[in-house]
Every structure is written in C-alpha cells, then in structure tokens.
Amino acid sequence: MQAQPKQATATGLRFKLKELKKYRALMLMAIPGMLYLLINNYLPMFGVVIAFKDVNFAKGIWGSDWIGFKNFEYLFKTSDAFIITRNTILYNLVFIILGTSISISLAILLNEIKNRFLSRFNQSLILLPHLISMVIVGYLVLAFLDGNSGFMNKTILPMFGLSEVSWYSETKYWPYILTIVHIWKGVGYSCVIYLASIIGIDSEYYEAATIDGANRWQQIWNITIPLIIPVITILTLLSIGRIFYSDFGLFYQVPLNTGVLMPVTNTIDTYVYRALINLGDIGMSSAAGMYQAVVGFVLIIVANYVVKKRNSDNALF
Amino acid sequence: MPSNKLYQWIINLVMLAFSAFCIFPFLVLISASFTDDMEITRNGYSFIPKDISFAAYGYLLNDAANIARAYGITILITLIGTVAGLILIALLAYPLSRKEMPFRNVLAFYVFFTMLFNGGLVPTYLVYTNMFDVKNTIWALIIPGLLLNGFYVILMRTFFSTSIPGAIIESAYIDGAKELRIFTSIVLPLSTPVLATIGLFLTIGYWNDWFNGLIYVTDKQYYSLQNLLNRILLDVQFLQNSQDGISSELAANIPLKSMRMAMAAIGAIPIIAAYPFFQKYFIKGITVGAVKG
Numbered sequence A: 001m002q003a004q005p006k007q008a009t010a011t012g013l014r015f016k017l018k019e020l021k022k023y024r025a026l027m028l029m030a031i032p033g034m035l036y037l038l039i040n041n042y043l044p045m046f047g048v049v050i051a052f053k054d055v056n057f058a059k060g061i062w063g064s065d066w067i068g069f070k071n072f073e074y075l076f077k078t079s080d081a082f083i084i085t086r087n088t089i090l091y092n093l094v095f096i097i098l099g100t101s102i103s104i105s106l107a108i109l110l111n112e113i114k115n116r117f118l119s120r121f122n123q124s125l126i127l128l129p130h131l132i133s134m135v136i137v138g139y140l141v142l143a144f145l146d147g148n149s150g151f152m153n154k155t156i157l158p159m160f161g162l163s164e165v166s167w168y169s170e171t172k173y174w175p176y177i178l179t180i181v182h183i184w185k186g187v188g189y190s191c192v193i194y195l196a197s198i199i200g201i202d203s204e205y206y207e208a209a210t211i212d213g214a215n216r217w218q219q220i221w222n223i224t225i226p227l228i229i230p231v232i233t234i235l236t237l238l239s240i241g242r243i244f245y246s247d248f249g250l251f252y253q254v255p256l257n258t259g260v261l262m263p264v265t266n267t268i269d270t271y272v273y274r275a276l277i278n279l280g281d282i283g284m285s286s287a288a289g290m291y292q293a294v295v296g297f298v299l300i301i302v303a304n305y306v307v308k309k310r311n312s313d314n315a316l317f
Numbered sequence B: 001m002p003s004n005k006l007y008q009w010i011i012n013l014v015m016l017a018f019s020a021f022c023i024f025p026f027l028v029l030i031s032a033s034f035t036d037d038m039e040i041t042r043n044g045y046s047f048i049p050k051d052i053s054f055a056a057y058g059y060l061l062n063d064a065a066n067i068a069r070a071y072g073i074t075i076l077i078t079l080i081g082t083v084a085g086l087i088l089i090a091l092l093a094y095p096l097s098r099k100e101m102p103f104r105n106v107l108a109f110y111v112f113f114t115m116l117f118n119g120g121l122v123p124t125y126l127v128y129t130n131m132f133d134v135k136n137t138i139w140a141l142i143i144p145g146l147l148l149n150g151f152y153v154i155l156m157r158t159f160f161s162t163s164i165p166g167a168i169i170e171s172a173y174i175d176g177a178k179e180l181r182i183f184t185s186i187v188l189p190l191s192t193p194v195l196a197t198i199g200l201f202l203t204i205g206y207w208n209d210w211f212n213g214l215i216y217v218t219d220k221q222y223y224s225l226q227n228l229l230n231r232i233l234l235d236v237q238f239l240q241n242s243q244d245g246i247s248s249e250l251a252a253n254i255p256l257k258s259m260r261m262a263m264a265a266i267g268a269i270p271i272i273a274a275y276p277f278f279q280k281y282f283i284k285g286i287t288v289g290a291v292k293g
Helices: A009-022 A024-052 A070-077 A079-112 A116-131 A134-145 A151-159 A171-199 A203-211 A216-241 A248-252 A259-265 A268-277 A282-310 B003-033 B037-043 B055-062 B064-097 B104-116 B121-131 B150-163 B166-174 B179-187 B189-208 B211-216 B225-241 B245-253 B256-290
Strands: none
Touching (some): A024 B121, A024 B150, A024 B179, A079 A268, A134 A171, A134 B003, A268 A282, B064 B104, B064 B189, B064 B225, B179 B189
C-alpha cells in the first residue's frame, strides 16, 4: 500500500517499529504457536550437544563433560551402525519405487472407472488401512502370521501344499512382509493424491488425442504420466528427504519387537529408541539421532537443489 | 466401441481385487474375535467362523473398567488436542497469510525450518521429561509432537492467502473491526474446509497415537486405548511364551487368541464406523494437502 521510499536506516527502522505497533494484534496471535515450536522443535535442536557429552545426571546436561566425537566413535565401531543405515536406506528405496509405481497405477485405473459409485467405493476401501494405528496393524499381521494358528499357516499354505513356517523367527521373510504391510497401509493415501492431479488434467488433451487416433494406453503413456510428473517429483523429493527416517511403528510394532528379527527390522529410529529406553545409553542414541538428522537435512537440501536446477517449479523451496 | 465394456470389466475386477486385499485383514480380525478359542487353536484364524462365540468379548467385560478408562483418556486427549491444535495452528497461520505483516518472511522461515531439521528423540525426550516434567501426566499424551506441526501451519496459511479476498479484510478494517474480530467473524467462518481437513488429520493423529504413551507413560491410570492395546499385545505374548507353571495355567483359562482379536476390534471399530461420515472431507483433505504450499 504505502510506497516505501528509500530512506536512511534510522527512519526505516522507525517505520518498521511503527508498523509493528500497527500489527501488534497479529503478532500476539502468532505467539502461542511460535512458543510451541520453540519448545517442541527448537529446544531439542540445541539438545544435539548431548551427542558430544558424557552425560552425567548428577552434573546435569549442561555441566556434563565434553567428550568430542567419542559417542560417534562408539556408534560407528559397532556393527549396528552399518546394519541400521543399510536397512533404513534399502527399505526406503524399495518403498519409494514400489509405492510410487503402485499408487500411480491404481490412480490411473481408478480414473478409468466410469461408474462413479464404484470409483468412490474403491477409494474408500483402499484408504481404510491408513486410518488404523500401527498397534492394530501389529494385531492384524499376527492374525496372519501367528505360528500355530495364523491364517497363513492354517489356511493359505495348506492350500498350496506347503508346510508351516515359523514367521516370527525367520529373518528371510521380513523384508517382504514389511514391504507388503507398508504398501497395504500407505498406498491408498498417495493414490488419492495422484488421482486428484489426474482429475485436474484438462479433458481437451484427451479429446485431441482421440481424434488423432490414440488408444487408451497411448493416452495414458503420452498425456497422463507426463502431466503428473510435477506431483510425482514433489512426493518423491519429500520421500528422499526422509530416506534416513523410518516409520517407527512399522519396524517396531509389526515384528512385535522380536529380537531374532533385528538384523532385518532394526532401523535408525528403532535403534535410537532401544538405545534410549532399553539400554539407557543416552550418549550413543543421541549420536545416532544426530547422525540421522544431519544426513537427512543434507539430503533434502541436495535433492531440492537438483530438482531446482532442472525445473524450478517442481522444487519444494 | 465393443471392447469398451470388456475394458471396464477388467479394470473393475483389478480394482476390486486390490480393495479386497485392503479390507481382508479386517474381516479376518473381526471374524476371529467371534470365534471360539478352541476352534482357533484347532483350525487357526479363519475368514468365516464355524463356532460363533462371544466368549472373548465376555472376558473383556471383566476388564471393562480399564478399557472404559482407556477409551475415556483417548476421547479426552483427542478432543483437547484437536481443538487446541486447531486454535494454535489457525492463530499462527493467519498472520503469516497477511501480506503486509512485518517480519512475515522471517516467521515463515521459523515455521518452515522445523520441517527440515529436528533434534531427534533423545533431546526431545529430555526436554519434555527434565524441563517440563510431563512424564505420567495427561499432558504427555497431548503436547509432544502432535499439537501443531509446520506442515499444517503452511497448509492453512496457503488456504487463507488464496481463498480469503484481501478486500474483505480491508473493508472490515475500515469499518473499524479489530484484528481479532476480523479473524473470528470473517476469516474463520470462510475457512471451514481447511479447518475440517486439519481437524480431521489432528483427530486421527490423536486417536491413533501410541508413541507418546510408550515413551512418556508408565502409569496405568494414563493408558490411552492404543497404549493399552500395545501393552496387551506384548503382555499376552509374554504370558503365552512363559514356561512358568502358574502363568501358563492362568493363560489356559483365558480365550487368549480370540480375546486379543476382540481387543483389536474394539480399538479399530470406532474409526472404521465413523469413516463413512467423514470420508468426503478426508479425501478432499488429502487433495488439499497435495497442493504445494
């Protein structure tokens, strides 16, 4: 509104202060939420210093001795560091690739359904797993995999003449089980996002393509997919930024926190939790937590930079 | 085109198969909760119960006081958390949406940065247990992590700045309305879609949360429903695996398997039953969430 003329810094500041007074009600409104973020997000950020300390509660956190990178040394000397990093990244890569392709395929199929009722009906059913907590998912998986009464062992495997499997003690099945559970729970959500962007595509493109003699398949391949690439990029970018994080519930609840399975179910998140709660090893778990936060931060910045270079409209920030 | 009908059939079949895959586990769960425990031991969980039995639910009635309290806690935290969260989010998002607000970009960055970097579990845990002492209080289930997050603030800010015409605010201002008045009687009533969406996200977040309970609550009095479910899942496991004579004898009298499924059904049914009523908002909400902030 007011044309802001070039002024000396002093006048500029006075102008700002006047503005501030004018908008103090708005400022006041923002304060509670900002305080919450301060407590919930910013104070813990300062807490990362714990990773560099030998925490001694008698001395208090600030009074504890600095030990430099010792906690990180301990962490990276264990075999755990490699396993949890490998698991976190590999699971996330599989989840991103499979999850994205399955949800795009489902979204395209849903869009092809002409009957509105059936389309809605399917949308509701595939979204249902998203509403359920991971604890309940743990129960559902147990109903299927329980050693002596699970649905798999008692109904499915006998149908194919296979013998029973002791699911909760065999590591080799868990990469598949966890992937299936992840897809089952999450695919409906991203499918609806893709569906929304497909519905938003101008129908003229398709009409023109039909006149040119393009069949359904060609239309999907040459119109639908290219036009939803921005959404695919953003969602993939978000997941790549979170590639060092994992769904704690999936990796802790679904295998029922079973020790034998840890080589294939332990991720950075579950490791941090166990080191903190079960072992009480504050130093090591905060070192692992900081490793995760810093690498995660770098990854999201890099991923965003790469996308921005190629097409700035698709970048997150 | 003659093949069009066939094409529709195939697509419908594929989609229905996938939908069946999505709800099948729920059906097995509910069916198992109504099955006689001996039957489960003999033939395993099944899709259709042969011997219908309400024993599992009957057994849970013995524990009705605990379950009812857990329900009460869950309802309470969901109500308080959703309402308080919505208020905080809206109050923070609104100033960010006003273009003439001083320091607007600094504030926006303050909110946005929380989405990029965090201190991790250990410092968060220490802040809440040492500085604020929320351990074993109702606040432990409401405040940490769930109340407000940067993403919701940015979502709501985007809605305010794109859907509420600046001219309305300006004319109210000229008519002498104060900021708070403008906010409550003009901005909020025009923003029901985004309020419903974020309210729903918050509700689902609180209803399903078990993580805060896991790390901050050890006192049974403050177990939420999900938390209780979590402990029962692990406790029953413990009872079942125990070689100890006393507890396996105790375990023999409890319809363990069907009871566990009945417990899970009790936890899942409210949200499944409510789903048809809020499904419209939910799908809309996901769509809104997909729009870049």
